[in-house]
Amino acid sequence: MSSEALLILQKYWKHDKFRQPQEQIIQNVLEGKDTLALLPTGGGKSICFQVPGMMLNGICLVISPLIALIKDQVENLEKKNIKAIALLGGISQNETSDLLDNCEFGNYKFLYLSPERLQQDWILERIKKLPINLIAIDEAHCVSQWGHDFRPAYLKINVLKQHFNKTPFIALTASATSRVQKDIIENLKLENVSTYTSSFKRENLSYYVVQTEDKLYKIEQILNKNKQSSIIYVRNRRSCIETSENLNKLGFSSTFYHGGLSVKDKNSNMKKWMNNECQAMVATNAFGMGIDKPDVKTVIHIQLPENIENYYQEAGRAGRNEEKAFAILITSPGDIEIAKNQFIEVLPNKAFLKDVYHKLNSFFQIAYGEGYNFNFSFNLNHFCSQYKLPVMKTYNALQFLDRQSIISLSTEFTEKTSIQFILESKEIIRYMSLHKNEEDIITNILRTYTGIFDIETNINTVLIAKKSNVSEKEVVKTLENLEKSGCIIISKLNNDSSITFNEIREDDLTINRVSKYLENQNNLKKNQFKEVIHYIKNEECKTNFILNYFDEKTDEKCGICSYCISLKKTDNTLIQNQIIKLLEKEAPISSREIENQLTFSTKEILSALQVLLESEKIKINNINQYTLI
Structure with missing residues (x-):
């Protein structure tokens, strides 16, 4: 084998x-x-x-x-x-x-x-x-x-x-x-x-939690110190674009990636980053599927993650080449309250879920007992604006319906087809008589979209395919033929997502069946977020925290996370101070010369030197001699 x-x-x-x-x-x-x-x-x-x-x-x-x-x-x-x-x-x-x-x-x-x-x-x-x-x-x-x-x-x-x-x-x-x-x-x-x-421990990955009032300045420091490839995760599209623009203004090469980009732009931005034409990829959590770039040096989060599972997955994209890498979570004092509003306050209850489901069916004009396998282009902001619904809470309700298999919500970029017939109806009838194989498709388009001779109209090619009992490819081919013959004009518009209905509409019967899971899921999300707060606030080894979270019990400290580094700084402050005093008098000198003049062990001195290097108080030259910065 x-x-x-x-x-x-x-x-x-x-x-x-x-x-x-x-x-x-x-x-x-x-x-x-x-x-x-x-x-x-x-x-x-x-x-x-x-x-x-x-x-x-x-x-x-x-x-x-x-x-x-x-x-x-x-x-x-x-x-x-x-x-x-x-x-x-x-x-x-x-x-x-x-x-x-x-x-x-x-x-x-x-x-x-x-x-x-x-x-x-x-x-x-x-x-x-x-x-x-x-x-x-x-x-x-x-x-x-x-x-x-x-x-x-x-x-x-x-x-x-x-x-x-x-x-x-x-x-x-x-x-x-x-x-x-x-x-x-x-x-x-x-x-x-x-x-x-397989162990959740990544020996080469250092987990850091960094408190700061100025996140952009901290990112600048990190990227200057580690000039290799990096990912910077943000919560939304606006922050994605703004952060990338700010980094470019500071002189870093940066691009961005979010779910609203076209396939062409996604591929173009991805290619730049994968080919190391730019250092930083600023991205929402839409970025990551199938990404395998081994030389990512740093993964930086500048907003709190929703749960440790997501954080571990995103942070784990650093250091896949087994070289030393960093997963850095940058936080400010107000982040916890902001994240609570983003994650906890927007959890839907049963009444809200019912309301969204009813309005979703009305939005697409799905009759009771119908809708199975219907697919529609969908713009979340338009839907929420029409019914005066809060966007994030509505999105969470739709995600819950997706997880319960009532709908399938695709947040990938899609193209929405818009057409208008520009010939008179008698000419279209003549066209159909000459193209019998396209007659059913054209007839269903005309029956479904009655104003299509007067204005440009968005059409659902999947729905027309279903009504005509043909594949979507055949519908698209018919539209192309109609355009070539001068019967219609076609436009393709960008759209945020698509929805497929996996069940027929049954209103309260549908929601009552799955609502028992809603409370469990809401409680789970609240508990998961509490663990994120513990991760950033508790004074303990960050690697151990993650391992214990995933039931991989250990008490041995990793020695390389932000907490463990802080312990080293505390434990050997005396050694560090003596090294600095020595360097003030005799630099540049080697670690062996330092060891000969101080009364500490080799291990203690090397540990102190490492802390001083990482805190940028000293530097080392090309013949391994130390000097003050």
């Missing part, structure tokens, strides 16, 4: 060797055993199912809740000439059926889908006919209501066990407490499961 797996890793992923414990996990999967893998962010979870998926005959079924992650992994596999398909929401039944035909007869190796898709009986029946060689459940903590992102749809995944009882299952997550691990095993009905964990 080892040689074949290694050859696949080298050929497709260009890595020389596996990380621990990837090889053991892959071996366990190849032996047909159920597996639970807890690997921290950057630990290479996808390798653990993609390599055995390539080795086994048949197709690997991958279940993931994140549309962006599914798209990213499928695109990366296709770039490696590995055949992969994603079943995403908002496509017609015919097109979905065609994709499943491709899986059955087209020699595909990976099929990605959301857990909501498994709740559709006809899709489940089609999947049962496929030669599934492995079932991978990504973000497996979503199966536990004690996990930080519980999704009830995950509870239905275990129906696959009834049919694929001899197929190995692998559940993967970056973070799960012992309680959540137990839920994963029980709720997914994993049998004789082997659990593999």
Whole structure:
């Protein structure tokens, strides 16, 4: 096994060797055993199912809740000439059926889908006919209501066990407490499961909490001291752009990334940063999916994170080349109150959730008992403005509906198609008589958008595809033909996001079914934020705090975090003062000469020298002699 797996890793992923414990996990999967893998962010979870998926005959079924992650992994596999398909929401039944035909007869190796898709009986029946060689459940903590992102749809995944009882299952997550691990095993009905964990400790990563009134000045100091690649995380798009502009004014090369950028701008800004054409990437939490830049020296947060899970994941993008790196959280006295308003005060209760759900259906004119698999372009600010709703609280309500699988909310950039017929209706009828294969599509457009001859009108190509019982590609092709023939004009407008309705509209019945989870999730978020406050305020080793948070118990201090450095400064102040006095008289001198003249041990002197260097009180020349700055 080892040689074949290694050859696949080298050929497709260009890595020389596996990380621990990837090889053991892959071996366990190849032996047909159920597996639970807890690997921290950057630990290479996808390798653990993609390599055995390539080795086994048949197709690997991958279940993931994140549309962006599914798209990213499928695109990366296709770039490696590995055949992969994603079943995403908002496509017609015919097109979905065609994709499943491709899986059955087209020699595909990976099929990605959301857990909501498994709740559709006809899709489940089609999947049962496929030669599934492995079932991978990504973000497996979503199966536990004690996990930080519980999704009830995950509870239905275990129906696959009834049919694929001899197929190995692998559940993967970056973070799960012992309680959540137990839920994963029980709720997914994993049998004789082997659990593999990788330590959350990053030996090369120093965690710093820095208090300051002037965050921009502190960033300037950090970037001047560490001139390699960096990421600066902020909370919103405005702060993203402003911080990047301020850094550029200070002479740093900086770009930015947020969810509202076009795909073209995202790729362009990403390319600059990945190619080291600019030092700093200022980003919201939309940045990070599939990012693997090994030489990131610093990850800086200038606002408090929502929870330790997110912070650990984002901070962990520093130092993946195993060289010394820094995760720095910069805080000011008012940050806690600001973050409470951002995270806690905007949590929706049941009444607010009902109100948003009702208005969302009204906004898209969905009748009671309808709406299943309808997909719409969506502008959150426009929706909130129309109904006078608070934006962040509304967004949290929509996110909850997304996690409960009632809707799928994509915050990726989308393009909204706007058209207007510019020929008279009799000419359009003549066109349809000459193009019978496009007649249904055009007829449905005219029936759905009655004023389309008078004004430019936004149209939903997915909805037209559904009504015409064709693929969205066929709708787009028809529009292109109409434009070429001079029948219509087409515009494409930028849009913030899209929404797919995963259930028919049932008003209070829908919300009453899921509201029992709302209080649990709100309490969980409040407790998670309390841990963030503890992280920045408590006088303790920052590495230990993170390890203990993830149930990796340890009392041994890391020695390199901001707290441990502060202890060193306290413990050897006397030694530092004597070194400074010596340097005032005799600099430049080596550490051995310092040791010969002072009565402290080598270890104590080297520790004091390190603190003085880091606090920029002394410097070292190219022949390892020390002088005062």
